[in-house]
Amino acid sequence: MGSSPTALEIIEYEEDSLALVHEEEDEKIESHVPLVSSYNDHIRPLLDAVDKLRHLNVTKEGIQLPTIVVVGDQSSGKSSVLESLAGINLPRGQGICTRVPLVMRLQHHPSPTPELFLEFSGKIVATDEAHVADAINLATDEIAGDGKGISNTPLTLVVKKKGVPDLTMVDLPGITRVPVHGQPEDIYEQIAGIIMEYIRPEESIILNVLSATVDFPTCESIRMSQQVDKTGERTLAVVTKSDKAPEGLLEKVTADDVNIGLGYVCVRNRIGDESYEEAREEEAKLFKNHHLLSRIDKYMVGIPVLAQKLTQIQATIIARCLPDIVRKIDDKLKASISDLNRMPKTLASPAEAMAAFMGIVGSAKESLRKILIRGEFDEYVDDYHMHCTARLVEMLNLYSDELHKCSESDPRRNFLVEEILVLEEARGIELPNFLPRAAFLGILQRKVEGISRMPIDFFEKVWAYIESVVVSVLMHHSENYHQLQFSTRRAGHNLISKMKEQSINWIAEIVQMEKMTDYTCSPEYMNEWNKLMGQLDTFKNKILTHGYSKAEIAGIGEVEAGNIREHQNVLHQAFDLKMKMTAYWKIVLRRLVDYMALHLQFSVQNLVNKEMEKEIFSELMSSHGGAVERMLEESPSVAAKREKLNVSIKLLGESKKVLGNIMDKIATYND
Numbered sequence: 001m002g003s004s005p006t007a008l009e010i011i012e013y014e015e016d017s018l019a020l021v022h023e024e025e026d027e028k029i030e031s032h033v034p035l036v037s038s039y040n041d042h043i044r045p046l047l048d049a050v051d052k053l054r055h056l057n058v059t060k061e062g063i064q065l066p067t068i069v070v071v072g073d074q075s076s077g078k079s080s081v082l083e084s085l086a087g088i089n090l091p092r093g094q095g096i097c098t099r100v101p102l103v104m105r106l107q108h109h110p111s112p113t114p115e116l117f118l119e120f121s122g123k124i125v126a127t128d129e130a131h132v133a134d135a136i137n138l139a140t141d142e143i144a145g146d147g148k149g150i151s152n153t154p155l156t157l158v159v160k161k162k163g164v165p166d167l168t169m170v171d172l173p174g175i176t177r178v179p180v181h182g183q184p185e186d187i188y189e190q191i192a193g194i195i196m197e198y199i200r201p202e203e204s205i206i207l208n209v210l211s212a213t214v215d216f217p218t219c220e221s222i223r224m225s226q227q228v229d230k231t232g233e234r235t236l237a238v239v240t241k242s243d244k245a246p247e248g249l250l251e252k253v254t255a256d257d258v259n260i261g262l263g264y265v266c267v268r269n270r271i272g273d274e275s276y277e278e279a280r281e282e283e284a285k286l287f288k289n290h291h292l293l294s295r296i297d298k299y300m301v302g303i304p305v306l307a308q309k310l311t312q313i314q315a316t317i318i319a320r321c322l323p324d325i326v327r328k329i330d331d332k333l334k335a336s337i338s339d340l341n342r343m344p345k346t347l348a349s350p351a352e353a354m355a356a357f358m359g360i361v362g363s364a365k366e367s368l369r370k371i372l373i374r375g376e377f378d379e380y381v382d383d384y385h386m387h388c389t390a391r392l393v394e395m396l397n398l399y400s401d402e403l404h405k406c407s408e409s410d411p412r413r414n415f416l417v418e419e420i421l422v423l424e425e426a427r428g429i430e431l432p433n434f435l436p437r438a439a440f441l442g443i444l445q446r447k448v449e450g451i452s453r454m455p456i457d458f459f460e461k462v463w464a465y466i467e468s469v470v471v472s473v474l475m476h477h478s479e480n481y482h483q484l485q486f487s488t489r490r491a492g493h494n495l496i497s498k499m500k501e502q503s504i505n506w507i508a509e510i511v512q513m514e515k516m517t518d519y520t521c522s523p524e525y526m527n528e529w530n531k532l533m534g535q536l537d538t539f540k541n542k543i544l545t546h547g548y549s550k551a552e553i554a555g556i557g558e559v560e561a562g563n564i565r566e567h568q569n570v571l572h573q574a575f576d577l578k579m580k581m582t583a584y585w586k587i588v589l590r591r592l593v594d595y596m597a598l599h600l601q602f603s604v605q606n607l608v609n610k611e612m613e614k615e616i617f618s619e620l621m622s623s624h625g626g627a628v629e630r631m632l633e634e635s636p637s638v639a640a641k642r643e644k645l646n647v648s649i650k651l652l653g654e655s656k657k658v659l660g661n662i663m664d665k666i667a668t669y670n671d
């Protein structure tokens with residue numbers, strides 16, 4: 001087989017005529033089609049670079065390479081097409097043969113002795129034409145097991161042979177809907193997953209292998225390629241088994257029902273024990289002599305035409321994609337290096353650990369100062385939960401609203417009823433026009449008691465919020481030291497529960513004070529009381545003289561008269577008591593809101609500037625003394641991230657080296 005003409009030799013022979021490939025096709029494949037002779041000089045180094053990148057597995061870093069991906073339904077003839085292009089025997093047959101992605105690198109080399117080897121699992125296994133099929137089967141078994149299972153770990157076959165076209169293609173397992181020969185139940189999903197992974201990138205050219213014996217629109221491979229390449233601009237169709245179904249083939253490829261942008265090439269592969277040369281001769285005869293097949297355009301038939309088209313397409317996509325790949329590798333390398341530099345230093349001594357710890361506390365304090373005190377949210381622009389000054393004032397306003405809207409704060413409710421009752425009960429043997437202070441204090445105490453839960457609930461809510469913020473900031477700043485996180489989280493919880501307890505004790509005292517003493521120096525109290533009392537005569541007139549059941553009191557609203565008429569003897573005093581309480585209650589509520597605001601601000605400042613650091617230190621010291629030393633052990637997630645970044649940097653660095661001088665060559669090619 002070695003001495004006979006291969007695809008490329010045939011191409012070279014027909015070079016001139018093939019250079020005139022359809023104008024229409026030229027536009028799609030780009031106009032500057034390289035001649036095969038000049039191809040090696042210009043594109044070969046670029047192809048070598050891409051192959052080296054593929055070998056380095058740069059796709060792991062999310063960088064897609066220009067690739068010709070061979071897809072087709074099961075037994076459509078994919079392997080046969082590849083072996084026709086390479087002039088070697090690949091595993092062929094019914095059932096599932098290709099079980100792993102097979103990267104085929106065909107390279108023309110001047111020596112008459114072909115060189116073949118397989119690369120997989122970090123190994124290089126030399127083989128020869130006679131044993132390549134067995135070697136592939138053995139390697140496949142090693143990668144995917146010896147059953148019928150499949151794997152997406154690729155196997156690379158390098159074929160260096162005189163005259164083969166310089167082409168790299170990936171052969172993928174054939175698509176099948178129905179599992180056969182003990183294949184796993186989900187074989188379709190598995191294969192479809194691998195195929196999609198390869199054909200989805202815009203950099204991939206899809207070589208869709210279709211058997212002439214089937215209806216193209218029914219092919220699964222067409223359905224799949226159309227999902228990722230609707231217009232077909234990166235799909236080329238190879239129609240195999242032209243010898244088996246020549247009827248209507250011309251019409252099928254001319255009608256193009258399935259949108260193949262890069263065109264069709266009809267071929268006839270090796271059948272049975274035919275040699276490669278016999279197969280090419282038979283193919284040439286078939287398309288020349290068959291009464292139906294000979295009518296198909298000669299630029300659409302035969303393996304040599306396919307080889308020519310593929311090399312042209314490959315050259316075009318490589319030249320188009322490489323500048324982008326160079327840029328992406330550069331960007332990713334820079335990003336990975338800066339990620340690595342931003343990672344915490346590995347700590348070597350307790351002193352370093354202490355310094356790192358101080359740094360964490362310092363930066364957490366600064367973050368908290370910004371969001372809890374200064375209202376600067378640059379570190380949490382989109383996270384509204386962490387815009388603390390705004391959230392705290394929101395909670396304070398809500399608390400104030402609730403206080404003012406609660407039933408205790410509504411002076412219209414049971415108007416004068418409680419006052420009359422209290423006054424009746426406070427009566428003694430004394431002059432009737434003194435307002436007993438005990439009556440006022442009794443009502444005040446009951447009212448204060450009625451709202452006493454509200455400031456406590458407010459503190460519960462506010463401290464729960466502050467706790468979530470403090471813990472989240474502490475966790476964020478200590479994320480690289482998981483041993484520290486446990487202690488800082490506990491310190492955060494302890495600290496907040498102490499602060500909350502202080503707040504609740506403080507407010508309980510305030511509530512107690514409000515119950516015990518009725519005092520204000522505010523002139524507002526007297527003003528308000530005078531205004532309200534000024535309406536007593538009108539009120540009496542309406543209810544007692546005119547018998548109205550309701551009356552409007554400015555500053556209070558419409559009130560019901562109820563059974564006031566029956567208690568005329570205490571009406572004046574009850575009205576006075578009510579108005580004193582109404583005026584004074586406003587002062588009480590204002591104090592309960594203002595004090596809370598001042599206390600909150602004071603506590604938050606204390607927390608951030610003093611208490612937090614103290615608490616974290618004491619927690620660390622009490623946690624068996626070793627929390628800072630334990631920082632010396634790197635957390636598994638940080639160690640893994642560091643390792644991953646180092647691997648990426650090495651890989652991207654090697655890739656960059658591969659592409660070292662390639663930019664000049666791309667420029668030459670694109671010129």
Ligand SMILES: Nc1nc2c(ncn2[C@@H]2O[C@H](COP(=O)(O)OP(=O)(O)OP(=O)(O)O)[C@@H](O)[C@H]2O)c(=O)[nH]1
Pocket residue numbers: 072073074075076077078079080081091092093094095096097098173174175240241242243244267268269270271272
């Ligand atoms: N007559 C004829 N038979 C062909 C042609 N191409 C392929 N075959 C036969 O079709 C069968 C399947 O071919 P393969 O190349 O193994 O198909 P495949 O798509 O690689 O198969 P899987 O990898 O199993 O999906 C084999 O028996 C081939 O000999 C052709 O052009 N003409």
